[in-house]
Amino acid sequence: CPPERALWLRALCLERERIANHLWDLGAIANDAGFAFMLYQMSVLKERLMRTNQQLFGHRFMMDRILLGGVTHDLTQDGKYTILSEMDWLSKEFERLVTIYDRNSSLTERMAGTGILLPDKALELGVVGVTARASGQKIDCRIQKPFAPYDQIIPKITVLESGDVYARVWVRIEEVRDSIRIIKEILNNLPCGNIAAEFNQPLPDRAGIAIVEGWRGEIIYWVQSGPSSEISRCMVRDPSSVNWLALERAIIGNIVPDFPLCNKSFNQSYSGCDL
Numbered sequence: 176c177p178p179e180r181a182l183w184l185r186a187l188c189l190e191r192e193r194i195a196n197h198l199w200d201l202g203a204i205a206n207d208a209g210f211a212f213m214l215y216q217m218s219v220l221k222e223r224l225m226r227t228n229q230q231l232f233g234h235r236f237m238m239d240r241i242l243l244g245g246v247t248h249d250l251t252q253d254g255k256y257t258i259l260s261e262m263d264w265l266s267k268e269f270e271r272l273v274t275i276y277d278r279n280s281s282l283t284e285r286m287a288g289t290g291i292l293l294p295d296k297a298l299e300l301g302v303v304g305v306t307a308r309a310s311g312q313k314i315d316c317r318i319q320k321p322f323a324p325y326d327q328i329i330p331k332i333t334v335l336e337s338g339d340v341y342a343r344v345w346v347r348i349e350e351v352r353d354s355i356r357i358i359k360e361i362l363n364n365l366p367c368g369n370i371a372a373e374f375n376q377p378l379p380d381r382a383g384i385a386i387v388e389g390w391r392g393e394i395i396y397w398v399q400s401g402p403s404s405e406i407s408r409c410m411v412r413d414p415s416s417v418n419w420l421a422l423e424r425a426i427i428g429n430i431v432p433d434f435p436l437c438n439k440s441f442n443q444s445y446s447g448c449d450l
Contacts, residue, residue, distance in 0.1 A: 180368040181245035182323040187258075187361050188237050188246075190354040193390040194265075195224045197347040197354075200442050204344055205276065207435040208285040216272050220265060227261055245371025255362050262355050269355075273348055286341035290425040290437030293338050302421045303414045304392020306441055309346045310338035310421075316388045328360045338425075340440040376404050391415060391444070413447030 177185075202217030225235040231254045232240050233247075240247050250258075277283065292302070294311030307314050313334045317325040333349035335342040377383075382399040392414030401407030422441045426434055 177245045178369045179366045181370045183361055183365055184246045186324050190358050194351050194354045195221050196390040197351050204439045207439045208282055210282050243374045249370045266355050289340045289433050291339045292421050292425040296424055300421050302418050305346050306418045306421055308334050309342035311336045316386050316393050320386050328357055343440040379404050415443035415447035419443050
């Protein structure tokens with residue numbers, strides 16, 4: 176089992192990833208409604224986070240930072256203050272842009288009532304993540320299956336009922352706000368200790384499962400060992416593999432120019448369906 180500090184650092188990286196991708200989505204959705212200004216402004220905020228990731232964790236997207244038994248990079252005291260300062264800056268800049276976003280009537284009118292996925296259909300399809308929470312489903316595996324530090328730092332779950340593009344935008348806005356709060360709490364309560372534990376070879380013919388609330392939604396990994404403790408089977412379920420069907424339902428009755436707007440508000444992964 177990874178040390179507690181490693182689990183908290185994993186959560187820190189996860190929340191930074193959530194913020195960065197939500198920022199991009201918010202900008203891209205506005206861009207598909209003809210409001211390119213927001214894409215440029217949100218891109219500036221995302222780029223700042225990416226550069227800090229590179230500085231502190233050695234990779235802009237923090238790929239390969241998690242290893243069996245822990246993480247590859249620790250966070251120094253200076254690194255902690257760097258992120259705390261960044262979160263203060265980000266919160267101020269983000270709220271300025273949210274005000275512009277919400278007061279632009281031509282933008283909000285394009286999003287409201289567009290690409291509706293009603294709660295009963297969302298439940299029937301079993302959607303996850305932002306898509307689910309914007310359509311009345313109170314699901315988030317950080318709450319349902321809490322892993323450290325989410326057993327101590329409880330995420331705020333924003334659930335809306337309208338199921339339209341506007342709802343999916345607003346869920347993202349609230350999640351950015353909450354991720355900033357979570358990151359600050361992680362840094363202010365980060366436990367001491369090692370960042371990795373010794374990895375023990377798995378026993379033969381065993382299986383394990385991991386569930387994480389990624390920025391798109393619930394990600395599931397299932398791995399089975401073979402008779403020589405090698406990896407025999409591996410199954411990955413990306414949230415996009417269940418959410419694509421919801422996009423098909425949401426675009427019914429919409430005009431053709433609204434398809435890019437609907438599509439981007441779901442922002443599913445093509446490769447995620449091929450895993």
